[in-house]
Amino acid sequence: MRRIFVVAAAAVLAFPAVVQAQSSASANLTVSADVIKALTFSATTATLPFNQRAAGTTATISPSAGATFTADGQASQAVTVTFSGGSLTGTGPALTFTPNVEGSSNGTSGWGAVTHNGSINLSGAGTYFFRVGGSITIPSNQTAGTYSGTWTLQIAYTGL
Amino acid sequence: MGRGAAAILFIAGVLALAAGDARGQAMSGGHLGVEVHVANGLSVFRERHLSFGSAVAGTGIHAVPVTSPQAGLFRIWGSNNAFVDVTLSPPATLSNGTHTIPYAWAAASHNSADDPATATVRTTTTFQVRQQGAVAGPNNNSWVWVYGSVNLGASPSTLSGGSYTGVFTISVAYP
Numbered sequence: 135m136r137r138i139f140v141v142a143a144a145a146v147l148a149f150p151a152v153v154q155a156q157s158s159a160s161a162n163l164t165v166s167a168d169v170i171k172a173l174t175f176s177a178t179t180a181t182l183p184f185n186q187r188a189a190g191t192t193a194t195i196s197p198s199a200g201a202t203f204t205a206d207g208q209a210s211q212a213v214t215v216t217f218s219g220g221s222l223t224g225t226g227p228a229l230t231f232t233p234n235v236e237g238s239s240n241g242t243s244g245w246g247a248v249t250h251n252g253s254i255n256l257s258g259a260g261t262y263f264f265r266v267g268g269s270i271t272i273p274s275n276q277t278a279g280t281y282s283g284t285w286t287l288q289i290a291y292t293g294l
Numbered sequence: 295m296g297r298g299a300a301a302i303l304f305i306a307g308v309l310a311l312a313a314g315d316a317r318g319q320a321m322s323g324g325h326l327g328v329e330v331h332v333a334n335g336l337s338v339f340r341e342r343h344l345s346f347g348s349a350v351a352g353t354g355i356h357a358v359p360v361t362s363p364q365a366g367l368f369r370i371w372g373s374n375n376a377f378v379d380v381t382l383s384p385p386a387t388l389s390n391g392t393h394t395i396p397y398a399w400a401a402a403s404h405n406s407a408d409d410p411a412t413a414t415v416r417t418t419t420t421f422q423v424r425q426q427g428a429v430a431g432p433n434n435n436s437w438v439w440v441y442g443s444v445n446l447g448a449s450p451s452t453l454s455g456g457s458y459t460g461v462f463t464i465s466v467a468y469p
Contacts, residue, residue: 157468161338161368162463163344163368163440164462165366165460165461166345166346166458167347167458168346168456169350170348170455171455172450
């Protein structure tokens with residue numbers, strides 16, 4: 135009997151490391167989030183100076199002579215552009231501003247038309263350049279006075 | 295190695311019982327019961343990473359619920375009915391090497407089914423589970439889901455874009 139217990143004890147003691155190694159374990163996983171840089175504009179307001187115009191004409195400012203905005207965000211991301219507003223109110227019936235927007239990824243070349251609900255791609259540096267002109271058709275019987283309003287260009291990452 | 299150790303212990307138990315029988319033939323009375331409980335080796339596996347996907351900086355809190363396929367998942371394998379101490383070591387923040395974002399961890403466990411919808415929510419980093427696989431043997435599993443939320447702050451945000459990561463560690467041990 136004593137001899138048997140000695141054998142049993144020896145068997146257990148011969149493998150202490152193996153038994154202990156099975157009694158605990160660990161693992162890990164990666165927690166991740168892909169953060170997209172927030173979209174910003176270098177300037178958020180600008181004025182299109184149509185100045186004094188005669189009734190019965192169409193006042194026009196070309197994009198190259200208009201207001202400029204530079205967008206900044208995550209490199210190469212697709213962005214959806216939307217327009218809103220554009221009604222000018224004053225002393226008479228409201229006038230309508232029709233925007234003419236062009237965009238370029240480098241700000242120096244490759245200017246192309248940008249439309250409402252259109253999609254653009256930010257450059258590899260995460261920038262995009264807009265220039266905004268437009269026109270206002272003034273009826274011949276429009277009441278003289280000052281007309282003003284706000285037109286807004288918005289950008290948002292496509293699909294986010 | 296684990297099976298080898300279990301086999302040795304089992305032989306020891308058989309030898310002890312045999313000795314009791316032999317003594318019973320040579321001497322009157324006296325019995326010795328020998329019981330050896332051999333536990334299966336304890337393992338924990340990463341089944342799935344936790345991903346919050348893509349989100350824009352400055353858009354506040356983004357959460358992944360326990361039932362989301364984006365939730366992280368560990369599987370603990372051990373002896374059926376065995377108690378297992380679990381220790382979680384979640385990261386406090388995720389980093390892209392330049393900036394960090396806070397991570398609020400959450401976890402839940404289930405000791406009999408891979409079913410996050412009926413898992414027990416865990417609010418402490420240490421807790422105990424009891425292995426209750428539906429079938430003895432290879433199904434002696436418990437599951438631990440890790441999920442939670444990240445806070446991308448308010449707008450305007452100066453967070454740089456990129457992949458923010460952290461390491462979530464689980465440790466398990468028999469008591």
